[in-house]
Amino acid sequence: MSTETKPKALQGGEFLIRESAPQDIFIPEEFNEEQRMIAQTCTEFLQQNVWPNVEKIDHQEEGLMVSLLEKAGELGLLGISVPEDLGGFGKDFVTTMLATERTGAGYSFSVAIAAHTGIGTLPTLYYGNEEQRKKYIPKLASGEWKACYCLTEPGSGSDANSGKTKAVLTPDGKHYIINGQKMWITNGGFADVFTVFAKIDDDKNLSAFIVEKGFGGITLNPEEKKMGIKGSSTRQVFFNDCKVPVENLLSTRENGFKIAVNILNIGRIKLAGAALGGAKQTLDIAITYANERQQFGKSISSFGAIQQKLADMAIYCYVVESATYRCSYDMEQAIEALEAGGADHDRAVERRGAVRRRGRDPESGRQRMPGLCGGRSRADLWWHGLQRRKPCRARVPRQPDQPDLRRNERDQPPAHRGHAVEARDERPARPDGPRHASGF
Numbered sequence: 001m002s003t004e005t006k007p008k009a010l011q012g013g014e015f016l017i018r019e020s021a022p023q024d025i026f027i028p029e030e031f032n033e034e035q036r037m038i039a040q041t042c043t044e045f046l047q048q049n050v051w052p053n054v055e056k057i058d059h060q061e062e063g064l065m066v067s068l069l070e071k072a073g074e075l076g077l078l079g080i081s082v083p084e085d086l087g088g089f090g091k092d093f094v095t096t097m098l099a100t101e102r103t104g105a106g107y108s109f110s111v112a113i114a115a116h117t118g119i120g121t122l123p124t125l126y127y128g129n130e131e132q133r134k135k136y137i138p139k140l141a142s143g144e145w146k147a148c149y150c151l152t153e154p155g156s157g158s159d160a161n162s163g164k165t166k167a168v169l170t171p172d173g174k175h176y177i178i179n180g181q182k183m184w185i186t187n188g189g190f191a192d193v194f195t196v197f198a199k200i201d202d203d204k205n206l207s208a209f210i211v212e213k214g215f216g217g218i219t220l221n222p223e224e225k226k227m228g229i230k231g232s233s234t235r236q237v238f239f240n241d242c243k244v245p246v247e248n249l250l251s252t253r254e255n256g257f258k259i260a261v262n263i264l265n266i267g268r269i270k271l272a273g274a275a276l277g278g279a280k281q282t283l284d285i286a287i288t289y290a291n292e293r294q295q296f297g298k299s300i301s302s303f304g305a306i307q308q309k310l311a312d313m314a315i316y317c318y319v320v321e322s323a324t325y326r327c328s329y330d331m332e333q334a335i336e337a338l339e340a341g342g343a344d345h346d347r348a349v350e351r352r353g354a355v356r357r358r359g360r361d362p363e364s365g366r367q368r369m370p371g372l373c374g375g376r377s378r379a380d381l382w383w384h385g386l387q388r389r390k391p392c393r394a395r396v397p398r399q400p401d402q403p404d405l406r407r408n409e410r411d412q413p414p415a416h417r418g419h420a421v422e423a424r425d426e427r428p429a430r431p432d433g434p435r436h437a438s439g440f
Helices: 033-058 064-074 093-103 108-120 122-127 130-142 256-292 304-340 345-358 378-388 414-425
Strands: 147-150 166-169 175-186 193-200 207-212 218-220 234-245
Touching (some): 033 064, 033 093, 064 130, 093 256, 093 304, 108 122, 108 147, 108 256, 122 130, 122 193, 122 207, 175 207, 193 234, 207 256
Parallel strands (some): 166 193
Antiparallel strands (some): 166 175, 175 234
16 A cells, blocks of 8 residues: 655755655645635625725724724634634644735735734744743734734844843842833734833843733833824833733743744745735736726726736736745645654744744754745746846846846947847747746
8 A cells, every 4th residue: 555755844945956846836726625714704804894994094093903903803813823722723834824915905904913913922822831821822812912022122123132121120039120112013002912022131132021011111102103004003112110020031031032033034924925915905906997997998908018017916926926835835844844853833833933044954954055036046037037128136147148138228239239139039938837846
């Protein structure tokens, strides 16, 4: 009797050098019925609750965003990745990504829900002890409590570990007193739970704390006036002698910086899914408008220039979708491999995120393959740039007989311009093969 052998999980940039069969690569057409139902629930939620209220959301109508998050919690949308024993659905990474994509079409609401379910909930879910997880995660998954993440300060952004917020242990050893300022805190205006990063005494590295709004000593500046995503709450948060029980130290002392960057790293791939959802919605709106708008006696969608723009938008959505879900599935396979090796699910997710951030694979520790850009090889990048008649963003060496298409044609001498046109007329053929077996 034959048994099916599951392929070994990809490690870093190994997909560039290891043969991959089409059936080993996940594509969106392979979503199962349950995943499609979850996606449909997300879309229906936006149709019924978010899209009709975009203007109210952008004007930050009092209590509206809070009520939307609570409604999402009632439908289970805040707990898709949360284990069932903590009040969630316990779904895999790909399913979570699909939900993120669909809610990504929700304008400012997409930012609020992403911050709550991601950087707001995951620090406690992945790094909290059993008591902390049981106390906080069910309420975050249901929407009863809303969460935010307090890392950035006026003097520390990308250099996050240079934060000045301090935590000092009280003489009786029962509380930490936190003093400091955080800025650009998404959901800060209505959050019940704050994940706060501060240095204990003169520590070199940050520590992380779970801080409830009810602890006191927390004040907020007015909402920031932003150029975009106006409906999401973004505030400065001040901690003035905020008294936090010692049992609310998250993980161990000085482990806060590791927590911060690992949680943000999970958010990077999630952001790709949310951006994809917004891009698809934008494309739908653009197509509808192009079909309805009339000029010269016909819809503008019949004009070549408009068709070119819409085609470009569709191509970019297709590429991002393919890359996002291939990466998501590879991460899920790596998580399963770590679980098979004895790691529990949450630690496997956290470890995989850390590995991707450092650029090393989880088993050998080897550096990932260099020369990557958007998940494509250098050959793919050159071909894509030539086909699009635009410069590649990667620095790909130009062959001696290859025309320089990076300059604007009208700025080139006539002889070179003719050379470029001739080169485009003799474009190299794209290698045959199914879409999901390509470098995208």
